[in-house]
Amino acid sequence: MTSHSTALAANPVLRVPPASPAAAAAYFGASLAFHADVSDVASALAADGDPGFVVLDSRSTASWDQGHIPGAVHLPTALIPEQAAALLDPAVPVVTYCWGPGCNGATRAALALAQLGFQVKEMLGGFEYWVREGFAYESSPTTPSTHHTRASPPATNGSKARNTRPPARKSPCNATNRPTTEASCPRSPSSGT
Numbered sequence: 576m577t578s579h580s581t582a583l584a585a586n587p588v589l590r591v592p593p594a595s596p597a598a599a600a601a602y603f604g605a606s607l608a609f610h611a612d613v614s615d616v617a618s619a620l621a622a623d624g625d626p627g628f629v630v631l632d633s634r635s636t637a638s639w640d641q642g643h644i645p646g647a648v649h650l651p652t653a654l655i656p657e658q659a660a661a662l663l664d665p666a667v668p669v670v671t672y673c674w675g676p677g678c679n680g681a682t683r684a685a686l687a688l689a690q691l692g693f694q695v696k697e698m699l700g701g702f703e704y705w706v707r708e709g710f711a712y713e714s715s716p717t718t719p720s721t722h723h724t725r726a727s728p729p730a731t732n733g734s735k736a737r738n739t740r741p742p743a744r745k746s747p748c749n750a751t752n753r754p755t756t757e758a759s760c761p762r763s764p765s766s767g768t
Contacts, residue, residue, distance in 0.1 A: 609685075611670050611696045613704045620646065628668040630698070633684035638674065640715035644705055647672075652680055655687040668694040675703030 594602065619626040630647040632639055639649045648662055663669060669688055673680030678701060685695045698705075706712060 609696060610699050613698060613700045613708050613710070616644075616670055616698050617705070617708065617710045620644075628670050628696075629663060631663075631669050631671045631684065631688075632702070633671050633673050633680045634678075634702070638702075642702065642706070642712045642714045644672070644702070645711060645713050650684075652684045652687060655684060656691070659688060659691055659693065663688075663693065665693055668696065670696050670698050672698040672701045672705070675701040 593599070616630065619628070620630070630644050632643045632647045632649050633652045633655075634643075634649075635651055636649070643649065650658060650662055669685075671681040671684040671688070673684070676699075681697045681701060685697045688695045700707075702712070
């Protein structure tokens with residue numbers, strides 16, 4: 576073994592060599608077919624006109640009430656089989672989200688929708704990263720302030736939410752990146768996600 580290959584074997588990053596460029600292109604291309612970035616979703620929603628997809632929040636009602644993306648459809652994962660056909664147009668792609676990287680609710684929702692014949696992508700980072708990026712979000716009408724931004728008034732009359740930074744205190748996730756309530760990202764089918 577040469578000194579160069581010995582050094583590579585000791586390097587934890589290169590111990591397994593990178594994939595060939597063709598294999599990497601196939602892998603990353605496939606990944607983009609299944610995932611959407613928070614910033615890309617926000618940019619498409621903020622642009623004038625129809626973004627060409629619908630955003631679906633797959634979390635529980637309690638989580639939805641704490642905060643959600645403006646214009647999103649609320650459909651907990653457990654209810655998708657019985658309610659998706661009534662709420663969603665099968666010709667329009669769906670972008671699912673849940674709390675964040677530590678929650679697989681969006682993945683389970685995407686699977687359920689794909690099994691019903693919907694085109695679907697999962698929004699990477701979920702609601703946690705939507706808030707971290709500073710995009711506007713809404714909360715339930717029972718919450719004192721229902722549109723969280725610093726720089727713009729609440730969206731009204733069907734206007735799109737603006738990319739503004741919400742107050743940090745309104746984030747439903749704490750510093751450990753975990754939801755602040757037990758109901759935030761429930762794991763059981765009976766919980767509604």
